[in-house]
Amino acid sequence: MTTVERLTVPVPGRPATLAATVTVPDRAPSAVAVLWPALGVRAAHYEAFCAELARAGFGVVCADLRGQGASGPRADRSARHGYHELATLDWPAVLGAARTRFGALPVYSVGHSLGGQVSLLHAAADPEAVAGVALVATGSVDHRGFPGLHGPRVLAATHLTAAVATAVGHWPGDRLGFAGRQSAVLMRDWARICRTGRFEPAGADRDYETLLAELTLPVLALSVAGDDLAPLPAVDRLCAKIPSARLDRDHHAGDAGRRPDHFRWVRDSGAIADRIRAWADTHR
Numbered sequence: 482m483t484t485v486e487r488l489t490v491p492v493p494g495r496p497a498t499l500a501a502t503v504t505v506p507d508r509a510p511s512a513v514a515v516l517w518p519a520l521g522v523r524a525a526h527y528e529a530f531c532a533e534l535a536r537a538g539f540g541v542v543c544a545d546l547r548g549q550g551a552s553g554p555r556a557d558r559s560a561r562h563g564y565h566e567l568a569t570l571d572w573p574a575v576l577g578a579a580r581t582r583f584g585a586l587p588v589y590s591v592g593h594s595l596g597g598q599v600s601l602l603h604a605a606a607d608p609e610a611v612a613g614v615a616l617v618a619t620g621s622v623d624h625r626g627f628p629g630l631h632g633p634r635v636l637a638a639t640h641l642t643a644a645v646a647t648a649v650g651h652w653p654g655d656r657l658g659f660a661g662r663q664s665a666v667l668m669r670d671w672a673r674i675c676r677t678g679r680f681e682p683a684g685a686d687r688d689y690e691t692l693l694a695e696l697t698l699p700v701l702a703l704s705v706a707g708d709d710l711a712p713l714p715a716v717d718r719l720c721a722k723i724p725s726a727r728l729d730r731d732h733h734a735g736d737a738g739r740r741p742d743h744f745r746w747v748r749d750s751g752a753i754a755d756r757i758r759a760w761a762d763t764h765r
């Protein structure tokens with residue numbers, strides 16, 4: 482039987498403290514999966530997936546992203562974090578805590594949606610930090626990766642979101658019912674990817690596009706059926722940014738008659754956990 486522990490992770494040099502859960506399998510784990518949520522999704526949403534990863538032999542750490550769930554601080558006009566700060570401050574802090582908890586086991590980033598995008602940026606900037614990156618329902622938000630009229634709609638929606646966030650000082654998604662309360666910087670970074678197709682976050686002191694192209698780590702990219710937020714072309718567009726990676730591209734269709742979509746795949750994620758386990762074993 483798995484056990485669940487609570488972990489508090491300070492972000493060095495920032496007034497941010499990240500809350501994480503640690504799921505420990507009933508047998509000694511052979512690797513560690515650090516699970517990164519999607520934009521506006523609490524770590525608690527992944528409870529069943531954490532249990533499945535533990536069943537597959539991983540020690541699991543899942544953290545609420547900054548300002549989400551139990552992680553602080555709450556986004557307001559003072560929030561200045563975007564993709565770059567997450568990749569260079571928050572990701573290393575949680576990964577360091579995972580290593581402290583589980584020792585010298587290989588550590589894999591497992592990212593969902595925005596959590597997967599930032600995991601790639603972190604790995605590209607610091608490829609020694611993880612043994613590989615597994616992406617689940619993670620695509621580029623580039624509007625050209627969405628079929629038909631969906632692309633222009635995504636472009637309009639992301640830029641409206643960024644404009645509101647700039648005017649208000651933060652994105653009030655907790656009141657508007659989309660993506661939770663977020664830093665305006667993060668939402669502008671997100672909209673910029675949609676417009677340009679490039680990862681050029683505010684405040685970055687490195688060329689993430691070049692670093693992504695040079696990344697040679699193992700990467701597993703799993704698209705899921707019924708996913709309108711990370712459809713197949715969007716996932717493929719993200720994968721095209723990492724031509725040197727040891728890429729395994731797969732698709733999760735779900736059970737017969739059940740379409741998992743962008744969020745509901747978590748409810749029945751045993752097959753995904755097993756696929757990640759097999760991939761990690763192959764690239765050990």
